[in-house]
Amino acid sequence: MVAFSSVLLALGSVASVLASPVNITEAATLNLITRAVSPGQGTHDGFFYSYWTDGKGSITYNNEAKGKYSATWNNVGNWVGGKGWNPGSPRTVVYSGTWNAAQVNSYVSLYGWTRSPLIEYYIVETYGSYNPSSAAAKKATITVDGGTYDILQTTRVNQPSIDGTSTFQQYWSVRQQKRVGGSIDVKAHFDAWAKAGMKLGTQHNYMILATEGYQSSGSASITVEA
Structure with a gap:
């Protein structure tokens, strides 16, 4: 019995050693899936992300x-930060989530850029x-995806952009019936902007489902599904 018990103890020790690499791998995978990041851009778990701040206040x-x-x-x-694609395109975007900033200066939008010419846009x-x-x-309105959006345009002079400090046009579609979650027919907005004389650039840069905050505090959890 003493010898048999010793064998079992030895086997248990071997099993513990063999199990260790699996635990390390699981920890590494978890670190890949959920990760606090510094301001910047990159890819994560199959999606492009962008996160920018002017450095004031605290953000996680x-x-x-x-x-x-x-x-x-x-x-x-x-x-401003979020996940999406680079380059952007006239696709259908499905998203869901929560946003706890309804009483402060913040918004949730599909946000992107083009070049030639340089355009910043928000849905x-x-x-x-x-x-x-x-x-x-x-400029106009568009009814799509169960709601009505106001279409607007403005000029940004010497402001931050994907090409440094620049002057550029800013395009907007602003939903009248507010929501957090649903389907966005991006092509419908691009077409409506063009019809209103607001043509995007020929070179698409990134497009993300973004949360933005200005002189405020809040929280959000957003999932881009398609």
């Missing part, structure tokens, strides 16, 4: 599994205490 931005991200911000100046799904397009000129 996490890339999570596949198209999911989460963020908490406190007393920021301005920040705003919801916003809080301030309509971010309030300084823009209204």
